[in-house]
Amino acid sequence: MIDFSPLEAWFITGSQHLYGPDVLKQVNADAQAIVDGLNAGGRLPIRLVFKPVLTTPDEVAAMLRDADAAPNCIGLVAWMHTFSPAKMWIGGLRRLDKPLCHLHTQFNRDIPWSSIDMDFMNLNQSAHGGREFGFICSRLRRNRKVVVGHWEDPAAHDRLAAWQRAAAARHDAQGMQIARIGDNMRQVAVTEGDKVEAELRLGYRVNGYGLGDLAARVAAVADEAVDRLCAEYDEQYAMAADLRPDGARRSSLRDAARIELGLRAFLEDGGFHAFTDTFENLHGLKQLPGIAAQRLMADGYGFGAEGDWKHAALVRSMKVMAHGLPGGVSFMEDYTYHFDPAGGKVLGAHMLEICPSIAADRPSCEVHPLGIGGKEDPVRLVFDAAAGPAVNATVVDMGDRFRMVVNTLDVVAPLEPLPKLPVARALWRAHPDLPTAAAAWIHAGGAHHTGFSLALTVEHLEDFAEMLGVEFLLIDETTDLRGFKNELRWNDAAYHAAGAHGR
Numbered sequence: 001m002i003d004f005s006p007l008e009a010w011f012i013t014g015s016q017h018l019y020g021p022d023v024l025k026q027v028n029a030d031a032q033a034i035v036d037g038l039n040a041g042g043r044l045p046i047r048l049v050f051k052p053v054l055t056t057p058d059e060v061a062a063m064l065r066d067a068d069a070a071p072n073c074i075g076l077v078a079w080m081h082t083f084s085p086a087k088m089w090i091g092g093l094r095r096l097d098k099p100l101c102h103l104h105t106q107f108n109r110d111i112p113w114s115s116i117d118m119d120f121m122n123l124n125q126s127a128h129g130g131r132e133f134g135f136i137c138s139r140l141r142r143n144r145k146v147v148v149g150h151w152e153d154p155a156a157h158d159r160l161a162a163w164q165r166a167a168a169a170r171h172d173a174q175g176m177q178i179a180r181i182g183d184n185m186r187q188v189a190v191t192e193g194d195k196v197e198a199e200l201r202l203g204y205r206v207n208g209y210g211l212g213d214l215a216a217r218v219a220a221v222a223d224e225a226v227d228r229l230c231a232e233y234d235e236q237y238a239m240a241a242d243l244r245p246d247g248a249r250r251s252s253l254r255d256a257a258r259i260e261l262g263l264r265a266f267l268e269d270g271g272f273h274a275f276t277d278t279f280e281n282l283h284g285l286k287q288l289p290g291i292a293a294q295r296l297m298a299d300g301y302g303f304g305a306e307g308d309w310k311h312a313a314l315v316r317s318m319k320v321m322a323h324g325l326p327g328g329v330s331f332m333e334d335y336t337y338h339f340d341p342a343g344g345k346v347l348g349a350h351m352l353e354i355c356p357s358i359a360a361d362r363p364s365c366e367v368h369p370l371g372i373g374g375k376e377d378p379v380r381l382v383f384d385a386a387a388g389p390a391v392n393a394t395v396v397d398m399g400d401r402f403r404m405v406v407n408t409l410d411v412v413a414p415l416e417p418l419p420k421l422p423v424a425r426a427l428w429r430a431h432p433d434l435p436t437a438a439a440a441w442i443h444a445g446g447a448h449h450t451g452f453s454l455a456l457t458v459e460h461l462e463d464f465a466e467m468l469g470v471e472f473l474l475i476d477e478t479t480d481l482r483g484f485k486n487e488l489r490w491n492d493a494a495y496h497a498a499g500a501h502g503r
């Protein structure tokens with residue numbers, strides 16, 4: 001359900017008529033060569049499309065307007081081959097809605113020491129053409145990414161690739177439909193927020209649905225479809241003895257499969273890409289959706305528990321950003337601590353709903369009591385997360401703006417087996433250390449829910465926040481708590497000065 005193949009990013013080149021037609025011909029040819037080289041490099045997930053060089057304000061305005069109107073264009077990569085007087089960019093940039101990446105490169109990698117003359121200097125002056133373009137973007141307070149490096153350098157490709165992934169997620173969020181099934185867990189604060197402002201700023205639409213809408217879909221599922229899905233479970237997972245075809249609790253598995261099929265049909269028919277549920281409101285369902293939510297996430301759906309639509313949206317966006325990369329993305333919750341003096345750790349999990357895309361090994365399929373919610377025991381997939389570098393991200397509504405907080409992590413194998421813990425889990429070391437990371441997260445008001453990923457890096461999330469105009473706070477190996485608290489104070493002042501939801 002995530003497909004990058006129709007998407008494209010437009011490559012635009014700025015110049016002017018000052019240098020004559022031959023220079024412009026060369027600029028066009030060089031820009032085309034750069035686009036071809038970037039596409040051929042194999043590191044960009046989304047195709048770059050060459051556009052003819054821009055030399056006048058009207059050409060700029062028309063191109064940027066076309067980019068905004070093009071349904072498959074995720075954003076623009078701009079390069080200044082020569083000097084492109086930037087007043088001619090004002091009209092176009094002022095109206096541009098789509099993300100912008102300024103690729104600050106030049107055609108030649110090296111200075112041609114023995115042959116360089118003033119003709120070469122006039123043709124290859126990105127170093128100051130890019131500064132003129134940078135000024136007008138800053139003067140317009142235009143959020144953008146600036147990638148500096150030679151266009152054949154794989155490091156520059158990777159930075160552009162990260163921006164493309166973020167832009168694809170931003171593209172996906174525009175009009176994304178999120179089903180909030182059964183509203184919010186009662187009295188919970190951080191899962192709430194301004195859904196009107198989210199649609200205005202972030203693009204996605206969150207709407208509530210009663211359980212009756214879903215229960216009717218679940219009840220309508222045919223027995224044969226349940227048979228087929230249970231057979232798929234038998235094949236894909238290590239089945240607990242009581243859930244096997246002759247097991248005493250096979251009927252629980254059938255109930256879970258029926259919920260998955262009904263929920264899937266509900267989401268497909270409504271065109272939803274993310275959803276929430278809550279254990280307090282499950283009228284008409286026998287179990288809290290466990291394996292259903294887990295498998296829908298593995299297929300690319302965003303999910304948030306207890307009505308948490310902001311993290312349902314974030315998980316979906318992270319799924320889009322991570323499309324095709326090794327490692328997975330899951331809904332997650334900081335659950336319990338290991339305060340070992342030799343190095344504190346966090347055990348992350350949820351009641352049920354952790355995505356098997358992050359699993360180290362083949363999940364086991366089990367049924368156990370939930371302890372809350374008053375429903376029948378839910379079926380779930382149980383596994384340990386794969387080890388490796390990871391990120392946890394949260395988005396909260398601060399009242400006057402949305403804030404993203406990201407913490408870098410090292411996921412490690414559990415220190416000992418967890419034979420009695422009947423849920424999927426991840427154990428990690430939070431950077432820079434547990435006391436600093438948790439205190440910074442709490443000062444920032446970060447949620448207990450997160451989007452967790454072994455595939456994404458800080459760069460993806462930072463680019464994504466930047467292009468949505470969301471405040472971005474990072475907790476990593478360099479974080480010191482006093483500096484971080486000052487950053488919170490200064491950001492409050494900056495956003496206050498910029499006005500409500502300033503960007």
Ligand code: MN
Nearest residue numbers: 305306333449
């Ligand atoms: Mn929760």
